[in-house]
Amino acid sequence: MHIAPVSPLTCPHEGAPLVRRDNTLVCPHKHSFDCAREGYVNLLVVQDKASLDPGDSREMVAARQRFLATGTYAPIAAAVCASVLALLQNHGDKRPYSMLDAGCGEGYYLGALATALAAHARDTTVHLAGIDISKWAVKAAAKRALPVAWVVASNRRPPFAPACIDLILCLFGFPIWPGFAAVQPAGAHVLLVDPGPDHLLELRRIIYPEVRIAERAPTAAVDGYSLVSEQRVLASAELYSPAAIADLLSMTPHAHRASIEGRVALVARTELAITIDVKLRVFRRTAT
Numbered sequence: 116m117h118i119a120p121v122s123p124l125t126c127p128h129e130g131a132p133l134v135r136r137d138n139t140l141v142c143p144h145k146h147s148f149d150c151a152r153e154g155y156v157n158l159l160v161v162q163d164k165a166s167l168d169p170g171d172s173r174e175m176v177a178a179r180q181r182f183l184a185t186g187t188y189a190p191i192a193a194a195v196c197a198s199v200l201a202l203l204q205n206h207g208d209k210r211p212y213s214m215l216d217a218g219c220g221e222g223y224y225l226g227a228l229a230t231a232l233a234a235h236a237r238d239t240t241v242h243l244a245g246i247d248i249s250k251w252a253v254k255a256a257a258k259r260a261l262p263v264a265w266v267v268a269s270n271r272r273p274p275f276a277p278a279c280i281d282l283i284l285c286l287f288g289f290p291i292w293p294g295f296a297a298v299q300p301a302g303a304h305v306l307l308v309d310p311g312p313d314h315l316l317e318l319r320r321i322i323y324p325e326v327r328i329a330e331r332a333p334t335a336a337v338d339g340y341s342l343v344s345e346q347r348v349l350a351s352a353e354l355y356s357p358a359a360i361a362d363l364l365s366m367t368p369h370a371h372r373a374s375i376e377g378r379v380a381l382v383a384r385t386e387l388a389i390t391i392d393v394k395l396r397v398f399r400r401t402a403t
């Protein structure tokens with residue numbers, strides 16, 4: 116399989132295609148964006164930012180990077196790769212297939228996907244892109260040196276031409292459906308991974324006096340998309356170091372919600388058995 120970055124990116128001001136001139140991307144209206152040394156570009160404009168440094172902080176990104184490097188979430192990556200390969204199978208070989216990881220974090224899942232795709236013998240070209248609103252996440256992802264267009268941008272306005280993305284992955288992320296619809300044709304797919312009811316139950320039992328059953332409300336409005344399939348991925352894992360336990364806490368929303376007492380109880384642990392329980396859903400774009 117041939118893998119290349121999604122191209123062209125589009126200007127965040129008026130949506131015109133960007134072309135590369137030396138180390139800069141420019142649009143016909145003379146807006147220009149510097150390509151960072153690491154190999155990403157920042158297309159986030161002020162109206163897409165709720166703060167000066169939006170998205171995951173440098174520390175959260177570093178914690179996620181260390182934790183994912185332990186391989187603990189490999190069962191999730193395997194399920195995502197299998198699901199993507201099945202969608203690709205149905206697509207046929209005729210034209211290139213473009214995938215966007217929307218909220219790509221430090222690039223763990225695109226890394227796993229690039230490996231899975233490269234090992235696949237089919238004669239298809241796959242274009243890959245990863246966007247995240249956190250510049251720290253994109254900076255870390257770009258260091259993976261993969262054939263991926265890495266961009267600091269918001270899911271509210273992915274910087275791609277209309278109808279050019281066949282599949283959007285949104286993994287433990289923040290789907291913004293109108294933003295997704297703006298870049299997908301009818302028949303295109305969105306793959307969501309969200310925590311299931313038992314996800315990290317053991318960690319939640321330590322940090323909260325009372326554990327809520329559902330971690331996250333189901334996605335309510337999905338205008339222009341219909342649910343095609345739903346799969347639960349269940350696995351268990353063992354964390355053997357206080358550092359891995361601390362990293363896991365730092366990369367989840369529980370880091371902000373845990374009480375002081377909860378944190379103290381967690382950091383006292385030297386090992387922790389965890390349940391991995393995620394819901395993998397595929398949606399299909401029904402209308403344009």
Ligand SMILES: C[S@@+](CC[C@H](N)C(=O)[O-])C[C@H]1O[C@@H](n2cnc3c(N)ncnc32)[C@H](O)[C@@H]1O
Nearest residue numbers: 170171218219220247248249252269270286287
């Ligand atoms: C829980 S992390 C998941 C990262 C990655 N998908 C993973 O599973 O390793 C959520 C990510 O979404 C990013 N994010 C938050 N709001 C976003 C938005 N509006 N557009 C794009 N990314 C966003 C955060 O910066 C963070 O990297």
Ligand SMILES: [Zn+2]
Nearest residue numbers: 126142144146
């Ligand atoms: Zn422009």
